[in-house]
Amino acid sequence: MNITIDFGGTNIKIGLVEAGMVAAKKSIPAHSAGGLGSRLPDVERSVHELLAKAGVSLQQCSGIGLALPGIVDSKRKQVLSAIKDKYTDAAGFDFTHWTNSAFSLPLAMENDARAALIGEAAYGAARGAKDAVLVIFGTGIGTAAIMNGAIVRGSHYQAGILGGHLATDIYGETCLCGNVGCLEAQASHWAIPQRAGKIDGFSSSALARENPLGYEGVIKAYAEGDECARQLMDDLILHWSAGIVNLIHAYDPEVVVLSGGLMKSAAYLLPRVAERVLALAWTPWGTPRFEVAEDPEISVMLGLSHLLCEARRP
Numbered sequence: 001m002n003i004t005i006d007f008g009g010t011n012i013k014i015g016l017v018e019a020g021m022v023a024a025k026k027s028i029p030a031h032s033a034g035g036l037g038s039r040l041p042d043v044e045r046s047v048h049e050l051l052a053k054a055g056v057s058l059q060q061c062s063g064i065g066l067a068l069p070g071i072v073d074s075k076r077k078q079v080l081s082a083i084k085d086k087y088t089d090a091a092g093f094d095f096t097h098w099t100n101s102a103f104s105l106p107l108a109m110e111n112d113a114r115a116a117l118i119g120e121a122a123y124g125a126a127r128g129a130k131d132a133v134l135v136i137f138g139t140g141i142g143t144a145a146i147m148n149g150a151i152v153r154g155s156h157y158q159a160g161i162l163g164g165h166l167a168t169d170i171y172g173e174t175c176l177c178g179n180v181g182c183l184e185a186q187a188s189h190w191a192i193p194q195r196a197g198k199i200d201g202f203s204s205s206a207l208a209r210e211n212p213l214g215y216e217g218v219i220k221a222y223a224e225g226d227e228c229a230r231q232l233m234d235d236l237i238l239h240w241s242a243g244i245v246n247l248i249h250a251y252d253p254e255v256v257v258l259s260g261g262l263m264k265s266a267a268y269l270l271p272r273v274a275e276r277v278l279a280l281a282w283t284p285w286g287t288p289r290f291e292v293a294e295d296p297e298i299s300v301m302l303g304l305s306h307l308l309c310e311a312r313r314p
């Protein structure tokens, strides 16, 4: 049995994973703007509560896996660079010391999107694929890539995961990362209020009545026939598609896995995005397959557990 903890921006999701199956899970509020250190006593208590509820002792567990946003050095078990306003004290934090003293278990650590793709490749939507990319539409836009059957990390652990920070408009919005016109600054959940506010007629549109305004509000207003929402949706589809084309050109995947809350509307969105991506991408060999991840939370848990099992292999 492995313990997994996914430090998301909104919730911290704790899981117990055995043989590619989630045996038990629990979620607690993240309060990520308040930092990581102040949440750890609650996390530790919640892990023990979950173990007790599942009837599993700490001695029956073989490892603990942590997923975090930002740039994660999976070898030295460090966060090299945190995301602005989310667990900013995670950079430089001694995770090995914490997991040793709290649980006395071997540790695996990974960026959250990378962990999700590892899970999808081992058990889910990208199973069997040697080359795959994943895009998670959460608060931000996370990405990851697998090439030749191996997760892409790069020399500084930032390869594959910065797809949300490939520009889709060089004249666009300033991003949290310091770049301009990143996919995330143009078309992520957090970017919606700023983008919507610039559309003519916004103040009298259905979008203005949504608080907070994000993906769900845009989809709802669009379904109601709101003109402002239609303009914004058309624009978002152009940016999401451009972002996916960038990933296809960079990593040559056979499968594109789409994940995150936005994919609740995949039945409507995916055909429009796929049509544009396939019209624009340069793939003389054929066309990449699009898959929707069944459950983004579970894929991170399975990915972390898979990393722990791999690390134990002789």
Ligand SMILES: [Zn+2]
Binding pocket: 164, 165, 175, 176, 177, 178, 179, 182, 184, 185
């Ligand atoms: Zn950026």
